[in-house]
Amino acid sequence: MRPEARARAASGEPSLEVVPCPECERPAEVVERCFLIGTDGPVEHVRIQCVDRHWFLMPAPETARTPRAA
């Protein structure tokens, strides 16, 4: 994993992102993004692979989109 990946994700660059693995909570790299049709329309999903080689296809994390009420 290149060190600039985390900084780039933090700056909003969509190309590479690191999220915690749902299985082992180690860092997992987002390797693919796609939209799957859900009940409320297209839902962005991400395919991730963690450092322990777990693979997941799951709804994209919404950390950057969730509105925060002060």
Ligand SMILES: [Zn+2]
């Ligand atoms: Zn894992």
